[in-house]
Amino acid sequence: MPELESPQRQTPDSLMLFGFWYRALPSELVSRGRLKRAMLLEIPLVVGRDRQGRVFALRDSCPHRGMPLSCGRFDGQQLECSYHGWKFDAHSGQCRLIPSLTAEQTLKVDRIYAGSYACEEHDDFIWVFIPEPGPSGAGFTQREDAPVPAPRVPTFSEKYKLAHLTADLPCSVDHGIIGLMDPAHGPFVHQAWWWRSRGSIHEKQKNFEPIPNGFRMSAHTPSSNSAPYKLLRLYADAEAITTTIDFVLPNLRSEIIQAGKYWFASLTTVTPITRSRCRIDVVAAWNIFRWLPFGPELLKYVFAKFVEQDRQTMEKQSEGLRTNPHLMLIDDADRPAKWYFQLKAAYLESRRSGEEMRHPMPGPVTLKWRS
Numbered sequence: 001m002p003e004l005e006s007p008q009r010q011t012p013d014s015l016m017l018f019g020f021w022y023r024a025l026p027s028e029l030v031s032r033g034r035l036k037r038a039m040l041l042e043i044p045l046v047v048g049r050d051r052q053g054r055v056f057a058l059r060d061s062c063p064h065r066g067m068p069l070s071c072g073r074f075d076g077q078q079l080e081c082s083y084h085g086w087k088f089d090a091h092s093g094q095c096r097l098i099p100s101l102t103a104e105q106t107l108k109v110d111r112i113y114a115g116s117y118a119c120e121e122h123d124d125f126i127w128v129f130i131p132e133p134g135p136s137g138a139g140f141t142q143r144e145d146a147p148v149p150a151p152r153v154p155t156f157s158e159k160y161k162l163a164h165l166t167a168d169l170p171c172s173v174d175h176g177i178i179g180l181m182d183p184a185h186g187p188f189v190h191q192a193w194w195w196r197s198r199g200s201i202h203e204k205q206k207n208f209e210p211i212p213n214g215f216r217m218s219a220h221t222p223s224s225n226s227a228p229y230k231l232l233r234l235y236a237d238a239e240a241i242t243t244t245i246d247f248v249l250p251n252l253r254s255e256i257i258q259a260g261k262y263w264f265a266s267l268t269t270v271t272p273i274t275r276s277r278c279r280i281d282v283v284a285a286w287n288i289f290r291w292l293p294f295g296p297e298l299l300k301y302v303f304a305k306f307v308e309q310d311r312q313t314m315e316k317q318s319e320g321l322r323t324n325p326h327l328m329l330i331d332d333a334d335r336p337a338k339w340y341f342q343l344k345a346a347y348l349e350s351r352r353s354g355e356e357m358r359h360p361m362p363g364p365v366t367l368k369w370r371s
């Protein structure tokens with residue numbers, strides 16, 4: 001019997017999770033000595049790259065009177081606000097100069113900070129750590145380091161290729177994420193003559209297990225659901241191919257497909273920009289098709305097609321969601337979405353109580369659906 005959950009408890013609440021790393025911008029958009037605007041979790045950022053090539057991220061708002069720092073000048077080391085010329089160190093956000101001060105005025109310039117965020121660059125992306133917001137009304141001080149390094153795309157050999165793609169989604173991060181993990185939309189949204197059709201719907205059974213902050217679709221021989229699978233069959237017997245898919249809070253979906261010494265991995269994120277907008281970024285790494293001239297292009301084409309189909313679907317869905325309709329999540333096809341909301345709630349509860357996070361899954365679970 002499919003079980004209907006009370007939609008009030010299960011529908012997206014658009015809460016954005018602080019205290020995590022998020023992808024801010026593709027690396028290629030930020031060249032040396034340049035500034036670029038970005039927004040994460042409704043926080044306006046100015047992201048830049050210094051003369052040495054190191055990236056940084058500041059709150060795009062001058063601590064003096066709020067002028068966006070991205071409107072000012074950047075000399076490759078310091079940002080100068082366009083309003084009154086205050087200067088800030090690009091990495092620490094520490095104030096270096098207030099031009100209006102006279103020689104007798106003793107304001108301690110170096111105690112003033114523009115908001116600055118831990119920043120790392122990996123796998124074609126600039127990542128920014130968004131900490132828990134401080135007490136409201138308090139200004140910025142020296143920032144603390146991020147407790148963990150930014151996530152990486154899993155890789156399994158020294159040499160590999162990397163490619164990424166990005167799409168803006170006109171929906172909350174929750175709809176973006178549950179859309180990403182939803183197994184039942186495939187035959188309806190991702191139709192293509194070279195892929196599959198509604199006629200190919202059949203019953204599937206997948207094993208899931210809890211992992212820290214998330215869940216794993218255990219290593220299994222893939223059905224034809226994953227994009228690179230059909231190409232991988234050129235390299236190995238179907239039985240020798242395994243795939244593992246993880247979801248980890250706040251927004252990380254990693255997929256690893258292995259066929260002997262050949263592998264394909266991807267790390268997809270759905271990043272909250274505002275409460276009602278998010279962005280999907282897919283970064284893939286692989287050591288297959290390296291000798292095949294059209295391999296990467298083909299793969300990118302397939303992925304871009306999938307992401308575009310999802311984007312168009314969510315655009316239409318957002319119209320339907322505008323009037324805040326009654327929604328439901330059903331078993332088993334929507335169970336991963338339920339786990340996502342439960343994980344999120346458990347995480348927020350552990351933040352609130354200071355106690356260890358209680359994982360919503362008691363142990364391994366087998367789910368069945370038709371897709």
Ligand code: FES
Pocket residue numbers: 062063064065066067081082083084085086
């Ligand atoms: S607002 Fe930036 S220096 Fe005054």
Ligand SMILES: [Fe+2]
Pocket residue numbers: 179180185189190306310
């Ligand atoms: Fe999809």
